[in-house]
Amino acid sequence: MAKVPELAERAGLDPGPALVVTDEHVADLHLGELMEAFGARSWKPRPLVVAPGEASKSMDTYSLVMDWALGVGITRQTPVFALGGGVVGDLAGFAAATLLRGLPLVQIPTTVVAQVDSALGGKTGINHGVGKNLIGAFYPPRLVVSDWGLLRTLFRSEVRAGCAEIIKHGLVADRPLATRLQRDLGSLMGLRDPIAPELLRDAAAVKATIVSGDEREAGRRALLNFGHTFGHAIEKVAGYGRILHGEAVALGMRAALHLSASLKAGSPLAPEADLPAPFAEADALVRDLRIRTTLDGLETPELMVAMQSDKKRAAAGLRFIVLDDIGAGRVADGVPVEMVEAAWAYARRVGAGG
């Protein structure tokens, strides 16, 4: 964290006024250190502390950030530092994207998901009553400073949820990473040196490789949505912020693995059956996260409807990311509804410990 100002300067930003957006939790833990670091190098940071949690990814908070930023006085050279997890990164990133049509953005991710996924690649945005991330912009950060030491202040459940995204990266695009996770998931979840920082860096590299050359999500980047069509529906029906994003994605990936197996078989697999290879192996990896998300209280018809308002839905019917093999994700269009329903039934069974 002490190096943030220096790294910003090396990335071409001049010491001077800067906006720092963070949330109450992160501010308690890390803002003081960041402000000190800035002070030592003659920066003039102005912090804004928003409420923690998904509710801050709203039009109201966005509007408040804009009022604040324009009120303190900025030029096109004023950088925005987003200090926090996915919520802060997405909110502050969207503000940076749209203040004076774009200020330099520096992401300082403080969660696992943010460090390996959301802070990289330029997706910014806020939620809307109709669905998640429906308002936003593609806006790449000028710089991302990831300090894995910051993760030690997280709750274990947050680390675990973040590891779901790391598994996802391995499953869709990096078989060696998936293999290492089979051995080292415990060390990663325990944040043990040197295995954890290595895996974090490699998972971030998967994301960076995929998004470079596909910034606007026309092709390969869509793979990173593996488990997310199911996961977003779970988050939406459960109520945003009721479960962690990574927790929803973990169960969503298990549904997506069932769907992948059904597509390979050519007909819906029974929800009670075990998955065939290689999907069983992938499923075991997700299961090893021991995330206890369930679909209890969430009705399948509601989940189906929620899935259809997901913005990644193409005009021509249901689109999913599925696996052909571990490390080999692909886009599947026009997936039969019966297979999706069977996948939900599978997720319902395994989520309940079945």
Next chain:
Amino acid sequence: MAKVPELAERAGLDPGPALVVTDEHVADLHLGELMEAFGARSWKPRPLVVAPGEASKSMDTYSLVMDWALGVGITRQTPVFALGGGVVGDLAGFAAATLLRGLPLVQIPTTVVAQVDSALGGKTGINHGVGKNLIGAFYPPRLVVSDWGLLRTLFRSEVRAGCAEIIKHGLVADRPLATRLQRDLGSLMGLRDPIAPELLRDAAAVKATIVSGDEREAGRRALLNFGHTFGHAIEKVAGYGRILHGEAVALGMRAALHLSASLKAGSPLAPEADLPAPFAEADALVRDLRIRTTLDGLETPELMVAMQSDKKRAAAGLRFIVLDDIGAGRVADGVPVEMVEAAWAYARRVGAGG
């Protein structure tokens, strides 16, 4: 207008659901025709009619457009058609830029300013209490359909204000265009065929040439702000929407021409003196618009302050676009305050008919 759907299809958009944003005035004049054209080719357009005028470039209206668009149901393939002048284009453009992180945008400009300037080049955005266009995005349209016949439904004063932007294009970047305007400004303002459509097309080409290769306003694009630092200050102090943008820009250009002459002379020109060549010639062209904007009731200190909150202000002091010659604009940094004050005094004198 009848050709819009066909042109959209040729630009790669599929007939289907579409959003159409317009304002009450334009809706009365042109929306019926556009909807008919869509209907004839199996499009399913959904219109949203906002209040006319600058007040619609607000966070409130933006938020309303987002609610509406997300409420009717869209995918990333749903295009947004912006039917109207600069306000509608900027508002609908910003909505298109940020709905699902970007929907295809089609501009159908219905004013002179929009046809030769604001609909081209991808600047979108809304206003904020602190200043104009402070929230927005660079987001190029997929297609711009400019039908000069639509201009016949404008008020004469609106055509005249729009011609200020055409003169601006000639002054900063196209000496032959400026020369033709000296001869044909009357025909242009009278919308006479074939001179008016030719000049409109050439003025649009100046803009298109400048912005291609400088989408984010790092270099040459800044020339298009000639007269705008003064003009925005006039609009801001007078109260947005009280005078037409082009009217403010016209007087702003006269101030900027005075400033250009001061910079060339190396000291502030007296506000009472006539401008030296070639600035006098340029000034006469703007004067021939016979726009009766004055600075009556607008105090110079207030205008100076308003100018400093303009987002184009660089960190290092006052930046202006000035002319070295007709057709040769450039950026001038660190302009002495005395020269700016003298330019205001000149604008005050000529605005009052001096």
